[in-house]
Amino acid sequence: MNDMSSSQALGTFPDTSRTRGARVEFDRVSKDYGELTVLHETSLTIEAGEFFALIGPSGSGKSTLLGVLAGFVPPSYGAVKVDGTDIVAVPPYRRNIGMVFQNYALFPHMSVAENIGFPLKMRGCGKGEIAERVKKALAMVRLEALGERRPAQLSGGQQQRVALARAAVYDPRLLLMDEPLGALDKNLREEMQDEIKRFQRAFGATVIYVTHDQQEAAFLADRLAVMRGGMLEQIGTPRQLYEMPGTHFVASFLGEASLLPVAEIVERHGREVTVRTQGGLVLRALAPSRVSERRAVCLRPENIAIGASARERDNHFLGVVEEAVFTTGTLRYRVRLPGTDGALTVRVPSHPGIELLPPGASVDIGWDATMAVTIAEE
Amino acid sequence: MNGAATTPVWRILSAGIALLAVLVLIYLVLPTLVIVPLSFSSDTFLKFPPSGFSTRWYESFAASTDYQLAILNSLKIGVPAALVATVFGVMAALAVVRGAVPFRRTLAALIIAPLILPQIILAIGLFPLMAKVGLIGTYPGIVLAHAVVTMPLVFITVSAALRNYAPTYELAAMTLGANPWRTFRHVTFPMIRPGVIVGFIFALTFSFDELILAMFLTSPTTRTVPRLLWEQLNFQMTPIIAAATVVLLTATIALLCLAAIAGAGARRRMGRPAEGVNG
Numbered sequence: 001m002n003d004m005s006s007s008q009a010l011g012t013f014p015d016t017s018r019t020r021g022a023r024v025e026f027d028r029v030s031k032d033y034g035e036l037t038v039l040h041e042t043s044l045t046i047e048a049g050e051f052f053a054l055i056g057p058s059g060s061g062k063s064t065l066l067g068v069l070a071g072f073v074p075p076s077y078g079a080v081k082v083d084g085t086d087i088v089a090v091p092p093y094r095r096n097i098g099m100v101f102q103n104y105a106l107f108p109h110m111s112v113a114e115n116i117g118f119p120l121k122m123r124g125c126g127k128g129e130i131a132e133r134v135k136k137a138l139a140m141v142r143l144e145a146l147g148e149r150r151p152a153q154l155s156g157g158q159q160q161r162v163a164l165a166r167a168a169v170y171d172p173r174l175l176l177m178d179e180p181l182g183a184l185d186k187n188l189r190e191e192m193q194d195e196i197k198r199f200q201r202a203f204g205a206t207v208i209y210v211t212h213d214q215q216e217a218a219f220l221a222d223r224l225a226v227m228r229g230g231m232l233e234q235i236g237t238p239r240q241l242y243e244m245p246g247t248h249f250v251a252s253f254l255g256e257a258s259l260l261p262v263a264e265i266v267e268r269h270g271r272e273v274t275v276r277t278q279g280g281l282v283l284r285a286l287a288p289s290r291v292s293e294r295r296a297v298c299l300r301p302e303n304i305a306i307g308a309s310a311r312e313r314d315n316h317f318l319g320v321v322e323e324a325v326f327t328t329g330t331l332r333y334r335v336r337l338p339g340t341d342g343a344l345t346v347r348v349p350s351h352p353g354i355e356l357l358p359p360g361a362s363v364d365i366g367w368d369a370t371m372a373v374t375i376a377e378e
Numbered sequence: 379m380n381g382a383a384t385t386p387v388w389r390i391l392s393a394g395i396a397l398l399a400v401l402v403l404i405y406l407v408l409p410t411l412v413i414v415p416l417s418f419s420s421d422t423f424l425k426f427p428p429s430g431f432s433t434r435w436y437e438s439f440a441a442s443t444d445y446q447l448a449i450l451n452s453l454k455i456g457v458p459a460a461l462v463a464t465v466f467g468v469m470a471a472l473a474v475v476r477g478a479v480p481f482r483r484t485l486a487a488l489i490i491a492p493l494i495l496p497q498i499i500l501a502i503g504l505f506p507l508m509a510k511v512g513l514i515g516t517y518p519g520i521v522l523a524h525a526v527v528t529m530p531l532v533f534i535t536v537s538a539a540l541r542n543y544a545p546t547y548e549l550a551a552m553t554l555g556a557n558p559w560r561t562f563r564h565v566t567f568p569m570i571r572p573g574v575i576v577g578f579i580f581a582l583t584f585s586f587d588e589l590i591l592a593m594f595l596t597s598p599t600t601r602t603v604p605r606l607l608w609e610q611l612n613f614q615m616t617p618i619i620a621a622a623t624v625v626l627l628t629a630t631i632a633l634l635c636l637a638a639i640a641g642a643g644a645r646r647r648m649g650r651p652a653e654g655v656n657g
Contacts, residue, residue: 072549092552093561105550109568118564122555166554176553 021049021206022082022173024069029078031064039064040231041078046208046223048083051200053209053217055253056227062210065227066176069208071095082174093122098167098205102179104159106151112162113138113147119170137165140199157188164196168203175200177209181216193219214254218242226250242300244288247376251298258344260337261377262295272369279340283315284369296377301347303371306333306363313366319344321361331356335365410627417620424615435621445622447599448606452586454517455602459524460581466525467532467577472566474533475540476548486537493530500527501594508595515597523595524585531584532577539573540566572644579637583630 024046031039039061046052054062067073069080071092079086087095106115116137117130125133138144141161151159160180167175180196181189197220200207211217217224218238226233226241226249234246238254245251248259260277267274273287275297285297310316322343323334331350334343346365348354357363412426417435419428439445470489474482492500504523505514513519547569551561567574589604596605603626610619 070549070553072552091557092549093555093557095553096555097553099550099553101546101550103544103546105544105546107547107551107565107568118551118556119554122560170555 020171020173020204023048023084024174024206024208025079025081025084026065026068027079027081029065029068029075029080031061031068031073031076038230039068039075040229042232044225044232044235046206049204049206051197051207051209051220051222053211053221053224054227055211055214055217055224056233057212057253059229060227061230062227063178064230066178066208066210069174070097070099070176096170096172096174098170098172098175100160100163100167100175100177100180102182104151104163104183106159106162106166108151110151111147112143112149112151112154115151115162116147116166116169119166123170133169137169140168141165156184157192160184160192161195164199168199168205171205173205175203175205175207177207179211180209181211181213189216196220218254226253244286244373245298245375246288248296248298251375256301256345256347258299258301258342259296259375259377260299260340260344262297262374265295273374275374277340279337281317281337281339283372285315285372285374286370287374295374297372298375299344299367299372301332301345304335304344304346304365304367306335306346306348306357306365308364310364310366314369315372316364316366319363319365321357321359321363324356324359326350326356333357333363335363337365413620413623413627416617417624419617419620422616424617424620428617435617439618439621439625442618444606445603448601448603451596451600452602452604455520455524455596455600456582456585458517459521459528459585460578462521462525463528463581464532464574464578467529467581468536468570468574470529470533471536471540472562475537476545486533489533490530492527497527497588497590501591504591505594514595515600517600520592520595520600520602523591524588527588527591528581528584531580532574535573535577535580536570539570543569572641575640576637579633579640583633586626586630586633 026042026044028041028043029039030037030041038059042061042065044065054065056062064073068075071087071090075088078088080088082095082097106112107118110118113134116134120130120133134147135144138147141164143158143161143165146154146158151162154162163180177196181192184192193216200220209217209220221238223235223237224241225235228249234241234250236244241250242254245254245257251257251259260279260281260283262275263278263280264276265273266276266282268287271286272284274282274284275295276282277297283297304310305313317337319335319337321333322336325332329350330347331354333346333348335346336343344365415428416424416426418431418433419425419435420430420432421428473479474486474489479485500523508514508519508523513522547565548561551565552558556564586602587604588602589608592602592605593608596602601609603622607619607622607626610616
């Protein structure tokens, strides 16, 4: 996030050469409604200028955490600090936080320009200043010509950009986005993801982004937190979470994972362990620091080699193809290993020189110790 | 399904249902409209059918100081009562629909109660109370009573308007820097305005037509048009009553049309016309 100089990619966005985002700290924050705890004690620090994503299934507490920060949800316990100041007692309208809502929440009775000018009007800006800043904001989201329209006369993507402009026009140092692309179709989502990313780089604010779409989160965020059942499951960069998931839940929430339950640890050497699986296979894998009682070895489908090249890997077995499909660009196999219940998912790049193995075929599969990781199993 | 719709039996049946619907409508409207020919009667007392046509009863209605005073009273009572009902009805709807009040269902039922309970009960209850504080026969007395019975109308229309959109708009306004009052003024109120206007008109109409509370709580100096009609029906059955009723009816229908226009206009302004211009 410190690299703000990549201005050739920014298009019409203004260049902000300094990080102007706020630092956010959740300090043992929890929320319950009587018997029902929707957010267990949570501590989390988001650095200034960071793009931070909260992901998890619905009801995991991510929107509650965002609501606590925005001021809609008073926490039952704990402190929320923005740049070191506790804001729990500050009403939402004095927090100076920008927020983009899932359905944009553009005021239907106001024009686009009036919508964008609203936060400035609330801050007591003069008519001339409002007009000028609204014009700049409209240019920033490339909607110069549509200021006089009503929100209902805009497409979904345009409404999204108006919502972004409205939340940014008063230069908040913290921008919250609650499933901002949830209402758009797939192509538009991808286009808007690019736009949001460029916007944040140029704008320089800290962004906290809630989504249930792990791909979107991985693409946008510097760091993300996976939430589950009102608790933080794991925090890290998208790559850390994908490659070194701590738990079964994280492993399968981000991308695809095959799991081999571990029966015992045979040997430990540095970062690596040799384990025996419940199916009786002996294999080597990475072992991150935290090792709990119940474990499994987690494998990503693109890390497993298939065919002759598999024989040179640290772990090498003879399996049987159960299922073989072509999906655009990849061949996807389900391969059963001797003595295991489930099958491993394997994905290899497809090209005309490669043969799609039929179900029932015996096949070598293998992977290096550093491509598998032991995780906590529930 | 299409085959069933074209069989002769079904066609006869659906024609029968349509006829029944028309008959019900006629039955609903006709007794009200009987008053119109009566008002143009040339007779000296109410009788149906009238024996001749004249506009003399409208002339005497226009000349009657009793009616002029009653109309003025109806306005002096109806407008403030509807205003009071609107202010409190809007606040009640905001509290029940948007607020974090406990027992909101019970509360909503209690607020609507004065509309559903027989007015005679309210009148009997109010009479000794108002007698005690000396409000019988005064404008504040009847204005207060009418505000009580018409507040549910505003509550219902405004609640419906509030339920029509998600509270996200208010949350958005707050994140953008609007305090609760400015959120109401700039966001909530413009969005519920049609409901407020319709509620106000309903309240005004109701107060215009209300008889029972007026009988208990007004005096000859504060009596409303319905009370005057009632008193005249007891003494002199002249077609002037019919003429006055037609005028009252026309005013009521005009107000209700206004309410319908207010509602439709708002929907057009805020609705979602053609999908956007481009991606």
